[in-house]
Amino acid sequence: MSATTTSAEDKKFTSKELVTDQEVRWCPGCGDYSILKQVQTVVPDLGIPREDIVFISGIGCSSRFPYYMETYGMHSIHGRAAAIVSGLKCVRPELSIWMVSGDGDSLSIGGNHFIHLLRRNFDINLLLFNNEIYGLTKGQYSPTSLEGKVTKSTPMGSIDHPFNPIALALGANGTFVARSMDRDPVHLKEMLKRSHGHKGTSFLEIYQNCNVFNDGAFEIFTDKGTKKSETIIIEQDKPLIFGHNADKGIKLEGFKPVIVDLNVNDNSANDLWIHDEKDLTKAGILSRFFDRPEDGQDHMPRPFGVFYSVDRSCYEDGLKAQIESAKSQKKADLDSILKGRETWVIG
């Protein structure tokens, strides 16, 4: 989303005024609470009048989100929020539209709409809460669940290969692709602001813990003991450094990423991979940092931050331009089109 400029009078509302009178009904301890709080914290600072904000969701735990936001909102049907926001953005490009979805909603039943939304690049923000499980239906594996995952529908372990949402979004020609997590409020707030700031479809994958059906799915990325070695925060123009003492770096040997130990004298931060959000090739390589420690050698930390961000024309702008051009070339004369090209008179 791009920033909307309005007078200071209009944008005065507080986080508290974004809270609705509806009781929040997520399970106690759900990661969704944190995401809701960060969204309610960030949105008042964006300079958008509250009445110009719309939250639209599909079906799933995450999709209850609009009920808890005192803005315009719609809780729609499973997988289809992307299609609904597309239609709304076509006709009301001035609105700030936020789509809230989950891994089942956007990557399974709504997979088709998801890729087409990214391709068309409508200027909206897509928050995908990925908990690697179906929560609302009480615990079946999702399209992001790991192979071997034992759930109610996979008692012998899942034999489905999971999606890599970041790689999928890049493959669908997304213009803004980022990842954050529920348990890092500071980073999440920063990513929400970046999503809003991007003109085009901003895809933000948020790792979200389902403490009831998939507790700890992302623990290695959030637990103090492992977080620094298993994650890497990627920032524009900064070298890829991670590790407990910021002592590990990643450099590229051709297209192959290699981890180097910065404690070894020969290795200098100057030789490391410098993150560039505009580089699709590098974003592609980063998106493939998707393995787990147990996968063995060449194991990479999981990146968080903006993988890719470029400008490309938005569908609604092209649409508006065509309509304006048509209007400037031809007069809208209803009588003339009712009449058509050829007529004849009787009597």
Next chain:
Amino acid sequence: MAANQKVLDRVIIKFAGDSGDGMQLTGTQFTNTAAMLGNDLSTFPDFPAEIRAPQGTIPGVSGYQLHFGSVNIFTPGDECDVLVAMNAAALKANLRHLRKGGTIIANSDGFDPKNLRLAAYADGINPITDGSLENFRLITIDVTKMTRAALTESGMGIKEIDRAKNMFVLGFLYWMYNRELNYTENFLNEKFGKKPDVLEANLKVLKAGYNFGETSETIADRYIVNPAPMATGTYRNIMGNQATALGLIAASQKCGLDLFLGSYPITPATDILHDLAKYKHFGVTTYQAEDEIAAICSVIGAAFGGKLAVTTSSGPGIALKGEAMGLGMMLELPMIIINVQRGGPSTGLPTKTEQSDLFQAMYGRNGEAPIPVICATSPADCFAAVYESCRIAIEFMTPVIFLSDGYIANGSEPWRYPQAADLKEFKGNFITEVPEGGFLPYKRDEKLSRPWAIPGVKGLEHRIGGLEKAHETGNISYDPENHEFMVRMREAKVNKIADYIPLQTLDNGAEKGKILVLGWGSTHGAIKAAVKEAREKGIDVSHAQIRHLNPFPKNLGEILYNFDTILIPEMNTGQLCSIIRDKFMVPAIGLNKIKGMPFSTTEIFAKIEELAKK
């Protein structure tokens, strides 16, 4: 020898040829010329599902039937008087539709051994030379040869030359029926203005065909079909899908809301998308979505945003839209869902017509999900019917299903088009400020309609969704009493529409009597012609055609109870018949045709006659 001039009151011509032979264009040209001369008319194109089915074969035959006359014409006609057969397959596929004694104009080049083989005639059999067509008047012309001869000096290649042969046939028919060439000449000038070679070739062949009639003594008679006694006014010719597109634009202008079409291509509805895409200067947005579901969901988004939102499809696509239509109903947002019905089930007969989606329209959603249903009775009537659909959607904040079908979508007829100023305005139930006592998104007015609060209005921020909602507040509610209340409320709201639609009228006949023929949709013309004929023969029969299928007009029951027998002809196994029996407990009788073809007047007349004898 000058040909004799004979006056005819009506003629049915079937143009048939390979799908590459340009028969649709030939038929359309003859039609428009007839319209300009003031004939009443009705047309029905009949083309294969494949874009280019194997050349010369029966599946590759494309046809165009035109019924024109100096009398009122209600249908494209049953058996044809003239069959133009550009090849053997075209003859084989259509001969059974030609009346005994009818005329065959055969292109002899299309009956060479290869074409005969492709049309699966037995070895050595050629129908145009073996005398098997002696019950018909056979006119054999080597169109290919004549066309080539006319263009020997054009410098064009054989392939290009042969493409003009439909113009030869058209020219010949123009001569036969005393038509001027100027309409088609103007058309060709416009179409090929930038390609002078092609233009000249087509004009030359058209004239060659006309002159061939004049000089060849092929037939002894020429025919005159005088103008028809039509209501005075200015007319144009229109196809159903065109009329639907225009009706939507007119409605958009008259309710002051930009039109949004979210659609996915599907036969036979796609032409509405094509047409609307040309009207961007009217503020029309056409959005070709990634699938049928996305199409209707984009419509839900556009309706939430405050626009006149429409989706167009056919049966299989409507099946995919079912869940979203339920959401639209639950949200109580206005939208129009257009189903140009085709032969089903499943992929069925994409290019053929049927009325078999009535149950789908009435009941095809999960839960209690009533949606108003409106249908069109003829190509031109699509305009008024879709306009009415928009009015009801906007005034009642509800999805509305508009039913057309392949027959009227692609068929055409003269239309005494309205003046923009005569179209009645209507407006949305918009709310623009917080009312006293606070805003309630589901507070209903006297129509049981709710306010349309669109994003951007300060103070009206609210959430809507597919979960059951509490009365007035719209908040999620699982309360058992509330659920039953809301289900009945949504039903009452749709039923309430009956107070705001016209009463059912009779198309023909007395208000009380022996037989009522009750139709819906595109059966109108065939029923009208059959009832007219039956009444002329003294049979006590009346005709009513339903436009509002849900809710029915308030007086429909009263009308039904005034007749001993109710006959319902439908291009399905009896869907309206079931609904009528269910709602009014009358012993309605079905006349059902499921052949992918519209009813003929004869079929309906025969049934009326049979019932009259009982």
